[in-house]
Amino acid sequence: MTAKPNLIPVDLNDLRPTQITVGGAEVATKRAQWTQLKRKERERTLEAHWFPAVRGPGGRHYIVDHHHLGRALHEESVRRVWVMQLDDLSEVEGEQFWRLMEFHRWAHPFDEKGRRRAFSAIPQSVSKLRDDPYRSLAGFVRKAGGYAKDAAPYAEFLWADHFRPLVPLKKLQPSATEVLPQAAIDKAVALARLPAARCLPGWSGVSGSPAPVAATV
Structure with missing residues (x-):
């Protein structure tokens, strides 16, 4: 890997998830896309799809996005990836670390049935992410x-x-x-x-409410 400003090369197995689940079908799709790439294309893909992460306890990097890609790359035996460090919370331990992560909306401790779980349920490897x-x-x-x-x-x-x-x-x-x-x-x-x-983010449907009637004077 060539050194790049602000990006850190990290062993994929050392990355820590911040959620419990991924969509298995999405992971399968990303794997299929990866297998179609030639070596140079794979290198460019890794450079363009770096993992935003927070440095946490033990100096580990806790990724806050691209969990599906991480799981797909693990399944394809990719070893090294790029990380962009968003913050350094390595001096914070245990429950306080995870509370700070959730406060910043960097953690999602919900399982494959949509149930909130303890922070300890978040796996320590992308290989252990559950399918939802x-x-x-x-x-x-x-x-x-x-x-x-x-x-x-x-x-x-x-x-x-x-x-x-x-x-x-x-x-x-x-x-x-x-x-x-x-x-x-x-x-x-x-x-x-x-x-x-209609209350969900990105809703682009049609409201059932009647169109407003112009006032008459």
Whole structure:
């Protein structure tokens, strides 16, 4: 790896997650994209997709984004990646560290059923991230135009929780040809555009409220 200003080369296995789950179908898609790249293209991809991270206890880097990419690169046996350090909280320990991380919206301790868990449930390696099929669904729906990308952290997790009671889990099972069934994506896109989802980040549907009537004088 060539040295780059403000970027730190780190062993992928040393990165620490700040969430419990990823969408397995999204990870599979990123793996498929990676396998199509030639060596130079892979190097450029790693340089362009660095991991934003906070230096935490023990000097470890806790990544606050790109968990899906991290898991995909791990599955593809990539060893070294680039990190952009956002802050240094290495002098803070235990619960206080995680409370600070959550305060800054750098941690999301919710499991694959949308339940809040103790910070200790967050895995210590990207290889241990759990699969939440609804997180995959949320990502595929956004890519299909069901809602707009939003700058708010963890927006896709809010959408995943919205779809959780509306789309049966059995409808999200992969097949030999689809990592996530298109029928489930189409249904969720329609659900995302309904007024019931209007409070979610990036909603781009049509409100059920009547158009305002111009006042007469």
